[in-house]
Amino acid sequence: MILINCPYCGERDQSEFSNGGEAHVARPENSENLNDKDWGRYVFYRDNPKGIFYERWVHTHGCRKWFNAVRNTSTDEILKIYKLDENPPSKESFTNTLKTPSGEPKVGSGNFTVKK
Amino acid sequence: MSAADNKKSHYINAKEISFKFDGKKYLGYKGDTIASALLRNNVRLVARSFKYHRPRGLYTCGIEEPNGIVQILNEHNEPNTRATVKQIYEGIRVNSQNRWPSLNLDVGSINNLLSPMFSAGFYYKTFMGPKGFWKKIYEPVIRRTAGLGKPPKEFRSKSVHQNHNVDIVIVGGGLSGLIAARKLIDTEYDVLLLEQDSFLGGILKNSNKIKKINNIDVNKWIKETEKLLKASKNIKIFKNSLVTSYNFTNHLIALEDKCAGKEINKDKSELTLHKIRTTHTILANGHIERFISFRNNDLPGVMLASSFEKYIHRYGVVPETSPVIFTNNSTTATLLKSLIDLGHKPAAYVDARDKDKIGKKLLDYLKKSNIPFYINSEVEGCDGSKKIKTISIRKNKNKIIKVKSSMLCVSGGINPDIHLFTQSKGLVKWDDKLVTFKPDVPFQNTITLGSVSGNYNYEKTIDEIDQKLSFLKAKNIRFNLELNDSNNFNIQELWETKHEKKSNWSKSFIDLHNDVTTKDLKQAVKEGFDRIEHLKRFTTNSMGTDQGKISSINSLGIVSKILKKKISEVGTTTYRPPYAPLSFSAIAGRNTYEFYDPQRKTPIHYWHIENKAVFEDVGQWKRPWYFKKFETESMHLAVQRESAQTRKTAGILDGSTLGKIEVKGKDALEFMNLMYTNAFTKMKPMTSRYALMLGEDGMIKDDGIVCKFNDKHFIATTTSGGAPKVLADMEEYLQTEWPHLQVFVNSITEQFSTFNISGPKSREIVSKVFTDVDFSNENFPFMTFKVFDYKDTEVRIMRASFTGELGYEIYITPNHALELWKKIFHYGKAYDLVPYGTETMHLLRAEKGYVVIGQETDGTVTPIDLNFNWMIGKKKKDFIGKRSLTRSDTSREDRKQLVGIIPLDKSEFIEEGQHVVECERLPKPIKTPVEYLGHVSSSYHSPNLNHCIAMAMLKGGNKLMGRKLFVSSTYGNKNIPVEVVSPVFIDPENKRLVS
Helix, strand or coil, X not given: CCEEXXXXXXXEEHHHCEEEEEXXXXXXXXXXXXXXXXXXXXXXXXXXXXXXXXXXXXXXCCCCCEEEEEEECCCCEXXXXXXXCCCCCCCHHHHCCXXXXXXXXXXXXXXXXXXX | CCCEECCCCHHHHCCEEEEEEXXXXXXXXXXXXXXXXXXXXXXXXXXXXXXXXXXXXXXXXXXXXXXXXXXXXXXXXXXXXXXXXXXXCCCCEEEECCCCECCCCEHHHHHHHCHHHCCXXXXXXXXXXXXXHHHHHHHHHHHHHCCCCCCCCCCCCCEXXXXXEEEEEEECCCHHHHHHHHHCCCCCCCEEEECCCCCCCCHHHHCCCEEEECCEEHHHHHHHHHXXXXXXXXXXXXXCEEEEEEECCCEEEEEEECCCCCCCCCCCCCEEEEEXXXXXXXXXXXXXXXXXXXXXXXXXXXXXXXXXXXXXXXXXXXXXXXXXXXXXXXHHHHHHHHHHHCCCCCCEEEECCCHHHHCHHHHHHHHHHCCCEEECCEEEEEECCCCCCEEEEEECCCXXXXXXXXXXXXXXXXXXXXXXXXXXXXXXXXXCCCCEEEECCCCCCEEECHXXXXXXXXXXXXXXXXXXXXXXXXXXXXXXXXXXXXXXXXXXXXXXCCCCCCCCCCCXXXXXXXXXXXXXHHHHHHCCCCCHHHHHHHHCCCCCCCXXXXXXXXXXXXXXXXXXXXXXXXXXXXXXXXXXXXCHHHHHCCCCHHHXXXXXXXXXXXHHHHCCEEEEEECCEEEEEEECCCCCCCHHHHHHHHHHHXXXXXXXXXXXXXXXXXXXXXXXXXXXXXXXXXXXXXXXXXXXXXXXXXXXXXXXXXXXXEEEEECCEEEEEECCCCHHHHHHHHHHXXXXXXXCCCCEEEECHHHCEEEXXXXXXXXXXXXXXXXXXXXXXXXXXXXXXXXXXXXXXXXXXXXXXXXXCCEEEEEECHHHHHHHHHHHHHXXXXXXXXXXXXXXXXXXXXXXXXXXXXXXXXXXXXXXXXXXXXXXXXXXXXXXXXXXXXXXXXXCCCCEEEEEEEECCCCCCCCCCCEEECCCCCCCCCCCCCCEEEEEEEEEEXXXXXXXXXXXXXXXXXXXXXXXXXXXXXXCCCCEEEEEECCXXXXXXXXXXXX
């Protein structure tokens, strides 16, 4: 269980929060002009990368506020938390700090325990 | 040739305690574990093995025990308790497990004779067919014969959870843990010291390897340390606390047994689950010895050498005065010396190493003490039926000689206990010199100290601690050790010795807990399971509750030999929490029974109880399901009575559980137009409307009635279970998509009680209750509402209908609710007003063709599928899900659509969930799939029509009106012929609604 630093309440246990999936997916304004494929992309498709991921969280059992976070999905390390109206930090600002549990491949299992 | 007391131990003066094992009474000392007490009484046979039911004895002295697993009868029949951990107390009753009729004579041991059948992957290969055999025959039989203890019968959890936020956690109160803790006394850090045993000291108590620390006798030093730690303001000690998981962000879970060595007190909690957040974790959790596989290495009497040593020093019992010692390293030297110092004479000392590796000092000692010793030799196997009788030694690696002894102490080396370290995602590395894996790169703020870090040299431990804690503001205290024995490990790799005999009885085990032999490993590799994770699952090696603590590295060694690879290339399996089994009651804590989930009750709840309501759980709510008129009335009769009476005169439903959300603000109208499919702009103030909420995929999520006070103020009702989700969705859209809208949404579910009165006489009843209000059709038309004063509060009454009858929905503050409810009954009595529950509500709704969200809909149903086109505000530019209603998939004509169905033979009953098909009988045999048209979503016997009515979701249902179809059934041997009709069975012209 990870710790999440709610920008309104401070550090709390993960169990107080709900994950809202990928961040910065805006609801299309003129949906009637979109074809099925483009609309379907908004409704059904979300990214699921290994590594840096911009995602949404809500402090469900707290202030009920939504906010954004940048998380390293291979380590669950939260690299940055920012409010909805703040600009997202650039991806480059994190690449140097990235570590993985075992320096494992970019895709696949994280179950490597022996140092190669 | 039997057990003896260690006369030098303080234990001998402890209080005597009597306990029962398999019904027989024994005596032990206070502080004894079940294991040490049994050894004291020369009990060697304590269990039968998992698969072959072979006789087994105690193998270890701690949490790693694979054999000695017992059931505690007087503690709510607690199964799978480790005899090597559980302390005895006066009157404890212990039984062995997995045997019938008794431990000595076990019928299941026939499995041992049949064992050629039970090789690796036996279950996967054998129980393949015929169809149906698994569930009825194989599984029950296997469950009875294989397995561990019996589950506890009735038992209420007595455990609590406790949270800690600290700076440093020290796992393990042994030599390194205690020294680290002493260096942190009265520093700025909050420190927790967690020790799994009931005493501090670890290796200091387990052996006499270390004599003195800073010139103080170790036992005195431990006492002094404990006193200092307890006196300090910043350090807390938890004994009997086993760390079971080490998660991300330095989150640890430890289980504290508060009744160690005591009978459980039924009024107090027996377990505490500590949930710990820390900045730094110091792992000082030591090492675990491993064994060596040889023929019959599971016979009662084989024991790990260090465990034998622990029994001598910790519990003051010498399990056997003349055992054979078999080793491939130097850790056994102190065991040898301890025995000789106590005046006992080991039967033989067998060392797999050569002269150089053993060292001159030990060789000289062996010669001097006149003990038969064999170097460059190994134990080939041992023989005996329920305990060891003879031990075969392969002298100088060629000639077999036999030695008589009833116990064999074996040491195959020691492994740092890397379990927690790897759980925390730290990386381990193979060490050729130590022949084991040791921690390498930590992933979190983790420090390993002492033997867990692969440092087996006690003198160097002091420097290691100084160096690794140097980044902390720790105290600079120096500790000097005085050792009993020279401190080199000098291990020589040895995993298994060669067999001489070959018979079914002769097995060499790699996993004692799950009965996996070294032969199984070889066979599995041969069959292609050469990846260690696959091999583990195929053979069940190290999958027992001990998780292969004494054997998993051995299996890697053996597999690496077969594969001709390095062990570091074979790799380890993944270490997962928990470190040791913990009971579900510990995890559940107090969240059991009525505390599992909050129960929500309406203000009328106790009236319902008085009036014989049977309750149904709807979300967290307790709702009346139906009311029994008399004690023996069945649900069917009650529901028929309630529904008929409601349509005849009037019925009332406690609808207080309905979700209510208040929407207020400058932009409330725009917001509501976006959230719901309906158009609210032209809706007049003080009117209401049935409304639908969709997901962005166009599927129905929730429904309810929306009341419009004005453009800036709405109240929406939701389904009873859906209220939290609807509110959360509204909040989400307001915060993330439309932050420019000035709207507040607020749950007012519990601020208003709701009664739903309906039936032809409902107007007369409400007119008598609220005498000031004009309820006439002209003044109070359908789908309007009024707010007026009632006593010192306000009442809102809406003319709406759940049932298709004339009806009113009354909203009142909860403190007036019960009084008003009773008042309605006071006036309703003359009209035979009947209270009804959710089942009648569903029946009445079904008669009128009103769908129930979650019954007709399942997240794949659009409003068009339900013929709700009239509810869609097509002229609105946007609302949630609008675009999806014209997706190619949602606009298909052959989607499942809502229809009504009635049986052609009116006496027949259609069951909910059955399939609707076109054929009367299924072809036999079925050669091509029978086309499935849809399913029955709800079905009731209508008392008002006196036959079954049902709703179904059928493919292209709108085009099937009037068609004859068939519905499968669980009774009879043919399908029921039905007719597809409109889902509105009663009053299709809505005359009753607007009357």
